Amino acid sequence: MSAPSTTVTTSTTCRSCNAATGGAQFCPTCGKIQPLPRGADYFAFFGMPQKLVVDLAALEQRFHSLSWKLHPDRFARASEDERQLSLDLTSQLNDAYRTLRDPVARVEYLLSLSGMRKEGQKKQQAPPELLEEVFELNESLDELRETRATGGSAAQMTGLRAKLESAQHKFESALAGVDQELAGVSAEWDAALDASADESARNKLMERMNEVLNRRSYIRNLVNGVRQELAET
Numbered sequence: 001m002s003a004p005s006t007t008v009t010t011s012t013t014c015r016s017c018n019a020a021t022g023g024a025q026f027c028p029t030c031g032k033i034q035p036l037p038r039g040a041d042y043f044a045f046f047g048m049p050q051k052l053v054v055d056l057a058a059l060e061q062r063f064h065s066l067s068w069k070l071h072p073d074r075f076a077r078a079s080e081d082e083r084q085l086s087l088d089l090t091s092q093l094n095d096a097y098r099t100l101r102d103p104v105a106r107v108e109y110l111l112s113l114s115g116m117r118k119e120g121q122k123k124q125q126a127p128p129e130l131l132e133e134v135f136e137l138n139e140s141l142d143e144l145r146e147t148r149a150t151g152g153s154a155a156q157m158t159g160l161r162a163k164l165e166s167a168q169h170k171f172e173s174a175l176a177g178v179d180q181e182l183a184g185v186s187a188e189w190d191a192a193l194d195a196s197a198d199e200s201a202r203n204k205l206m207e208r209m210n211e212v213l214n215r216r217s218y219i220r221n222l223v224n225g226v227r228q229e230l231a232e233t
């Protein structure tokens with residue numbers, strides 16, 4: 001999270017009464033709004049550990065509560081500085097919530113915090129278990145475009161559509177499989193944190209997550225491509 005312009009402090013003591021704030025948005029002693037400590041991330045914003053299995057109902061509740069407490073309307077008569085802080089923190093709150101409520105964006109974000117998100121040169125390569133399906137799909141797509149361009153018969157088009165729809169289902173189920181895999185690694189990550197796993201173990205898990213994300217993005221592009229082609233047919 002980039003530091004808002006008004007945030008120059010690196011301490012976690014209240015700007016107003018000097019009491020310890022623990023990095024919270026409001027001083028627990030005097031209740032004044034506080035800038036986020038430098039380097040605070042989205043997880044810290046919600047007072048959460050950097051874990052990947054998230055109780056969405058609790059997250060939503062915290063979001064609504066913070067939204068209300070930080071709302072700029074509540075700072076209409078506050079100092080210019082506090083008004084600006086409420087705007088900055090509200091905007092960061094919205095970004096943080098959007099990211100953390102989505103299981104894929106959440107993993108992407110965790111990896112980006114450690115510089116472990118790497119799109120990779122293999123992005124354009126089909127995952128080995130899908131090679132054959134991808135090959136067939138490309139053939140069907142070529143055939144479809146050619147048939148469309150040369151004005152093929154209705155029966156031909158119907159046959160090709162059916163082929164593409166079946167490919168679409170295959171890739172959608174592959175995508176669901178990858179999402180399950182991501183949920184599995186996410187749970188492993190949380191268990192590793194609970195067990196105070198060392199850096200090398202954590203890095204290995206992050207590399208696996210990165211690989212799953214790359215595979216996911218490849219398959220999602222295929223699904224979207226087929227969907228678009230079918231919509232045009």
Ligand SMILES: [Zn+2]
Pocket residue numbers: 014015016017018019027028029030031032
């Ligand atoms: Zn205070």
